[in-house]
Structures are given as structure tokens and as C-alpha cells.
Amino acid sequence: DIQMTQSPPSLSASVGDRVTITCRASQSISNYLNWYQQKSGEAPKLLIYAASSFQSAVPSRFSGSGSGTDFSLTISSLQTEDFATYYCQQTYSSPYTFGQGTKLEIK
Amino acid sequence: EVQLLESGGGLEQPGGSLRLSCAASGFIFSNYAMSWVRQAPGKGLEWVSSISGNSEMTYYADSVRGRFTISRDNSRNTLFLRMDSLRAEDTAVYYCAKYYYDSGRKSFDYWGQGTLVSVSS
Numbered sequence: 001d002i003q004m005t006q007s008p009p010s011l012s013a014s015v016g017d018r019v020t021i022t023c024r025a026s027q028s029i030s031n032y033l034n035w036y037q038q039k040s041g042e043a044p045k046l047l048i049y050a051a052s053s054f055q056s057a058v059p060s061r062f063s064g065s066g067s068g069t070d071f072s073l074t075i076s077s078l079q080t081e082d083f084a085t086y087y088c089q090q091t092y093s094s095p096y097t098f099g100q101g102t103k104l105e106i107k
Numbered sequence: 108e109v110q111l112l113e114s115g116g117g118l119e120q121p122g123g124s125l126r127l128s129c130a131a132s133g134f135i136f137s138n139y140a141m142s143w144v145r146q147a148p149g150k151g152l153e154w155v156s157s158i159s160g161n162s163e164m165t166y167y168a169d170s171v172r173g174r175f176t177i178s179r180d181n182s183r184n185t186l187f188l189r190m191d192s193l194r195a196e197d198t199a200v201y202y203c204a205k206y207y208y209d210s211g212r213k214s215f216d217y218w219g220q221g222t223l224v225s226v227s228s
Contacts, residue, residue: 042220043220049207
């Protein structure tokens with residue numbers, strides 16, 4: 001199975017900050033990497049697919065990059081509504097594993 | 108508008124069975140693969156199972172293979188998850204998700220609100 005390792009597990013930041021979350025795969029997954037946002041008590045929401053493509057209606061302050069084993073999600077200027085938990089997921093091969101999540105909290 | 112509505116969760120004893128359903132609307136259901144993802148209380152996301160649009164292909168996580176069965180009824184736009192031999196560690200919110208895939212993209216683009224399964228004596 002492909003293991004997905006996210007860092008950091010948690011992150012404290014302020015509105016307006018630029019933050020980056022990283023995700024590393026245990027083997028190459030090409031660009032089959034997705035990012036999801038999950039707010040407390042809600043279902044996950046797809047933000048980024050294929051490592052760097054935006055899902056519709058996702059604000060442009062979110063961006064994704066990477067290929068192979070190393071990926072990142074960047075939020076260019078944090079807004080209040082961005083405080084949530086973020087998960088990466090590989091869909092290169094079954095089982096479609098998720099990272100353990102990064103909880104983004106208000107400083 | 109894509110909508111996915113899960114049902115069928117509840118409290119069940121270890122060793123028991125449950126069947127989850129996910130009613131889909133807002134897209135041509137038979138054209139898309141579908142998946143189940145679960146989340147144990149306070150934990151992260153775990154992919155459980157996926158099924159192709161025509162039901163020819165099914166995939167399972169090792170943790171549920173042989174105990175859970177994914178299926179779909181395209182005439183009723185409904186996805187199912189039959190859960191047998193339930194264990195305490197199956198306790199989780201179960202989400203159904205629309206699985207969009209083509210040559211350059213494989214992602215879960217829409218999710219339901221989830222249904223809670225609790226396994227306890």
C-alpha cells in the first residue's frame with residue numbers, strides 16, 4: 001500500500017498569513033494527488049485534483065503543486081473560513097490512501 | 108446540483124450486519140464510479156470501497172474485504188454498502204462519494220453528509 005505522510009499535523013496561523021502543507025507519498029504517484037478540506041462536523045470537500053487543478057468554485061488563494069512523491073498545498077492569504085483540517089489523498093492505486101490530516105487553527 | 112444522501116446507519120452489536128444506502132441525484136449516476144469513505148470518531152479519513160459505473164469492478168480496503176460488499180442499482184440511482192461481521196473498529200461516519208475519473212484525473216468530487224455506524228454491545 002502507498003503511505004501518505006502529511007506535515008505538519010497541526011498549524012497555528014493568523015488571518016492573512018501564507019501557509020503551506022506538504023504531503024509525501026511512499027512511492028511515485030505521478031500527479032494522482034488530491035487535496036480535501038473538512039470543516040468541523042461537515043463532509044470533506046474537494047479543493048485540488050491532479051496535484052494542481054482547481055475544483056470548481058475553489059478560491060484562487062488555494063494552490064497545489066508537486067509530482068512524483070512530494071506535493072504541497074498553499075493558501076496564499078488565510079481567511080477565517082479556511083480554518084479547517086486538510087487531507088491529501090493518492091488515487092494512483094488502490095487502496096486510495098489519505099494522509100493523516102493537517103489541522104489549521106487560528107493563532 | 109449533485110446531491111448524495113446516505114442512510115441506514117445506527118447502533119449494531121459486534122458480529123451483526125447493516126446495509127447503508129446512498130441516494131444520488133443531479134448527475135447521470137450510471138456514468139460514474141462511486142465510493143465509500145469512513146471516518147472514525149476524532150480520526151482521519153479511510154477509503155473503504157469503490158465500484159465502477161456498470162458494477163463490473165469493485166475494490167475494497169484490506170480492513171473490510173470479505174466482510175463488506177459494495178453494490179449499486181442504476182435504475183434507482185442508489186449506492187449500497189452491505190456490512191457483515193461488524194467489529195467495534197468499524198464504528199465511524201460513513202460517507203458516499205462520487206468518483207470522477209478519466210485519463211488525467213481520479214478524485215472524489217462530491218460527498219454526502221455521512222451516516223453514523225456504531226458497533227457496540
